[in-house]
Amino acid sequence: MTLPFEVLLLDIEGTTTSISFVYDVLFPYARRAVEGFLEAHLEAVAAEVELLRQEAAAERARGEDAPEIPASGAREAIVAAAAASVRWQMERDRKTTGLKALQGKIWREGYAAGELRGHVFEDVPGAMQAVVEAGGRVCIYSSGSVEAQRLLFGHAEGGALTGWISGYFDTTTGPKREAGSYEAIAAALGVAPAAVRFVTDVLAEAEAAAAAGMQVRLSVRPGNPPQGAHGFAVVGSLGAALD
Numbered sequence: 001m002t003l004p005f006e007v008l009l010l011d012i013e014g015t016t017t018s019i020s021f022v023y024d025v026l027f028p029y030a031r032r033a034v035e036g037f038l039e040a041h042l043e044a045v046a047a048e049v050e051l052l053r054q055e056a057a058a059e060r061a062r063g064e065d066a067p068e069i070p071a072s073g074a075r076e077a078i079v080a081a082a083a084a085s086v087r088w089q090m091e092r093d094r095k096t097t098g099l100k101a102l103q104g105k106i107w108r109e110g111y112a113a114g115e116l117r118g119h120v121f122e123d124v125p126g127a128m129q130a131v132v133e134a135g136g137r138v139c140i141y142s143s144g145s146v147e148a149q150r151l152l153f154g155h156a157e158g159g160a161l162t163g164w165i166s167g168y169f170d171t172t173t174g175p176k177r178e179a180g181s182y183e184a185i186a187a188a189l190g191v192a193p194a195a196v197r198f199v200t201d202v203l204a205e206a207e208a209a210a211a212a213g214m215q216v217r218l219s220v221r222p223g224n225p226p227q228g229a230h231g232f233a234v235v236g237s238l239g240a241a242l243d
């Protein structure tokens with residue numbers, strides 16, 4: 001197979017993976033596991049708990065009813081308050097550093113224990129393999145952290161896919177709706193933007209990548225919200241994104 005690109009750059013949610021995986025699997029797991037995780041690892045995550053404490057104090061200063069986390073006292077009281085703080089933030093869809101860092105560690109333990117498996121649509125492994133065997137590269141660009149990306153693909157349903165993936169990018173490279181982020185990714189990969197084909201389900205991301213000069217395919221998967229009018233080629237599988 002001759003590929004019409006050098007790098008296949010993939011979004012995750014709505015492209016390789018169902019959007020509901022994050023909301024129906026990962027978030028409920030973190031809510032369920034947080035108290036036990038803190039009981040087992042409170043001392044090891046003291047820095048993350050301190051961030052949660054500061055975030056709760058900042059929320060309270062804004063008039064919110066965020067649970068306070070005591071700085072000292074009975075261990076079980078600190079564990080219970082920190083767990084309540086995590087749940088409080090998650091109910092409000094906060095994206096704070098302390099919450100995200102702790103969630104990442106909870107998910108890492110869940111994946112390692114075999115209690116979590118990364119969802120990927122069934123056409124994904126074969127398409128990744130086809131790209132690599134044809135001499136191309138597969139890379140990921142997602143708003144989830146690089147660590148979360150590696151965990152998802154390293155513990156994917158049906159087996160690890162990390163062997164097919166040669167690069168991971170998250171929003172530390174730049175926001176997904178800005179052309180400059182895609183220019184930076186192409187530069188990091190050592191190729192012209194036109195040699196990269198980006199697949200995403202979000203129109204604003206497709207437009208940003210196209211503005212940077214990348215090839216673009218718009219992913220339509222079960223559960224994806226409808227997008228506005230556009231002129232991008234639409235694909236229902238990754239296999240279709242290779243032509």
Ligand SMILES: [Mg+2]
Nearest residue numbers: 011013014201
């Ligand atoms: Mg997406």
